Amino acid sequence: MEICKLTTKTIKPRPISDSVYAQLCEVIPGGVNSPVRSFKGLDMTPLVAERGAGDMVYDVDGNGYIDYCMSWGALLFGHAHPDVIAPTIERMKKGTSFGITTPIEEQLARKVIEHLPSIEKLRFVSSGTEATMSAIRLARGYTGKDVVVKFTGNYHGHADMLLVRGGSGLVGLNPESTSAGVTQEAIRHTICLPFNDVQAVKDLFYHPQTHNKIAAVIVEPVAGNMGVVAATAEFLQTLREETTKSGAVLIFDEVMTGFRVGLKSAQGMYGIRPDMTCLAKIIGGGFPAAAFGGKREIMDYLAPLGPVYQAGTLSGNPVAMEAGLAMLKLAEKPGVYEELERKVALFADPVIEHIRKKNINASLQRVGSMLTLFLGTKQVDCMEDAQHLDKEWFARFFRYMFEQGIYIPPVQHEAWFISAVHTDEHLLKTRDAVIQFL
Ligand SMILES: *Cc1c(COP(=O)(O)O)cnc(C)c1O
Numbered sequence: 398m399e400i401c402k403l404t405t406k407t408i409k410p411r412p413i414s415d416s417v418y419a420q421l422c423e424v425i426p427g428g429v430n431s432p433v434r435s436f437k438g439l440d441m442t443p444l445v446a447e448r449g450a451g452d453m454v455y456d457v458d459g460n461g462y463i464d465y466c467m468s469w470g471a472l473l474f475g476h477a478h479p480d481v482i483a484p485t486i487e488r489m490k491k492g493t494s495f496g497i498t499t500p501i502e503e504q505l506a507r508k509v510i511e512h513l514p515s516i517e518k519l520r521f522v523s524s525g526t527e528a529t530m531s532a533i534r535l536a537r538g539y540t541g542k543d544v545v546v547k548f549t550g551n552y553h554g555h556a557d558m559l560l561v562r563g564g565s566g567l568v569g570l571n572p573e574s575t576s577a578g579v580t581q582e583a584i585r586h587t588i589c590l591p592f593n594d595v596q597a598v599k600d601l602f603y604h605p606q607t608h609n610k611i612a613a614v615i616v617e618p619v620a621g622n623m624g625v626v627a628a629t630a631e632f633l634q635t636l637r638e639e640t641t642k643s644g645a646v647l648i649f650d651e652v653m654t655g656f657r658v659g660l661k662s663a664q665g666m667y668g669i670r671p672d673m674t675c676l677a678k679i680i681g682g683g684f685p686a687a688a689f690g691g692k693r694e695i696m697d698y699l700a701p702l703g704p705v706y707q708a709g710t711l712s713g714n715p716v717a718m719e720a721g722l723a724m725l726k727l728a729e730k731p732g733v734y735e736e737l738e739r740k741v742a743l744f745a746d747p748v749i750e751h752i753r754k755k756n757i758n759a760s761l762q763r764v765g766s767m768l769t770l771f772l773g774t775k776q777v778d779c780m781e782d783a784q785h786l787d788k789e790w791f792a793r794f795f796r797y798m799f800e801q802g803i804y805i806p807p808v809q810h811e812a813w814f815i816s817a818v819h820t821d822e823h824l825l826k827t828r829d830a831v832i833q834f835l
Contacts, residue, residue, distance in 0.1 A: 411458045414456055429443065463826070467814040480726075494714055514670075515664055515674060519688045533613055535705050545611075548591065550780025551615075552623075598635050618663035619654050621811075622812075633669050649671035673690065675689045680721045682721040738765065758775060774786060
């Protein structure tokens, strides 16, 4: 119940938010349907959203905030973009779900394949969690092997076998689960290695106990869930080489980076062709849609063609497909990512320069329009580096920004997202607020 206590430290009162949140807490655990929304550790009532428009989100008390959460990266063109909303509303009038195949699924699939040539076939699901979970089952079915390798600090949704924190030693046969309720059995075949550690990968692939048991390696090519930490080219190249040699499936989890860091996503940026890719967030256009796809011969292992079962009542939902298609069409317009880059630089470059000049113990790390301001460390290359961040400093920073009408993700280990509709004026205001605080 502690999480449900109401604001004590915000200056500006938000009486309607307080009361709505108290009501929510009576019927929903922690008052939220996903834990980070609860503002745990910040000592204030969470944001209770009423509506969004462009780069702004408004709470139920009528306060506006410049939004850098952007539905955790799903909204590349901000809230309620007319070119996304209009076709989606038209689609809804024709029926919202059939549980029967529809032509729009092909249109969105072709668009994804056009930009990500490593994907020859794909299947739509409804969340990133479902995409990674299904990709791993498929990789295991295809290879006939059991072991899944992931990296500390990489998040792939909340399927049991991926909820593993540590055990970075070789053959961590008893890796510690990150959640109660996950059985040792469920994570028995999951091995967790440090991110960006080339030697650890090589050691694993040459270890006599594991070298021929690895079904899949799953990685966030630009990690966004420990704060933004780019993989080194050498690290990803090593994953590509070792998985190819051993016959393991290399899965890029591009749920966050897909169509975010560029139209060709992280795999295009690094020039590496994974065997499979997981997508969500942007491809749903603000609706629940996700996908996993890759080589034809792997994908054809799925039922009804092959022996690996996977299904979903709302998979390929036509309303979500329409929104995703509309968003990708916007993203394809010439100059979108160049303009995004200009906007991000407008905000980020002066902050980076300020941190350097004043020798502040902080670091702003960014890849394209995803970025994190780490407080209490000068560089983060892996989760081990991100373990000693200054939580109290972040809580003060968050509240300071909130009071200026700027909403950043309420946890330090998360990415901020700049959308194509953030105005220069708002970015400059944010820049000034950050520099002022620092
Ligand atoms: C958000 C995210 C997920 C989980 O997606 P959900 O839709 O929240 O289930 C998985 N992987 C990465 C890299 C993500 O950023």
